[in-house]
Amino acid sequence: MNENGKAPAGKVLDAILHLLDRQIKDTEGLVVSVVDDLEISLPDDGRTLDADAEAPMLTNLLMGPTLATRLFGGQPPPERMMRIPWSDVARVGTVLELRNRAEGLPVRWVEHWLRDHVIARIPGGRHDPE
């Protein structure tokens, strides 16, 4: 529905229904993370918005340490969240598919750290099983 009473152009998404908690996969099908939150280009300082202004855009998918805040309430500070720009998303379906590989994304640093500092020290941890 738009201001003319017509359905808007393009696929319509509700944030909770279609985006939050969805898995994010890279081009090779590797699970990168899940969507914990979203960032929108909407001013949140309570100023009066211009009725003719462009509608805000969804700018980033946010991932972060949300387990504790889901159990005990509140939310992690925005600066602790890791971001994937919406422009990196290639397809929105039951999962969100990215248009690049997960290797260069900051969201996998925990996995990389464990690989380099823990798994690599276990005998046989540096190569595929034979």
Add this chain to the structure above:
Amino acid sequence: MILSDLLGSEVRDAQGQKVGLVADARFALNGPVRGSGSVAGARMIGLVVGRHGASRRMGYERRDVNRPWPLAQILGRRDRGSFLVLWPDIESVRPGQVVLRNGFTRHDASL
């Protein structure tokens, strides 16, 4: 703005009367495409306002999802009175509170 700051916020009309809580944010994939192979930009259409705030509706907000019948009835009753308010009808936003413009329109919130 972070979406979770918006979800569950009180929605008030221009006279200060509470009309509900932010239940969801609706977007349309009709913005500019930034980069090859990228999905279109997600432009905000508006906010879904309901009595209960942000909650999982298990897909029953879709017009054609109505089975199993008892569940559809229960969730439909729970979400009765929900409406979609379009972006041009939003006057101001801050965490915890959304104010709508005078004479805003309540649109059908079903998908």
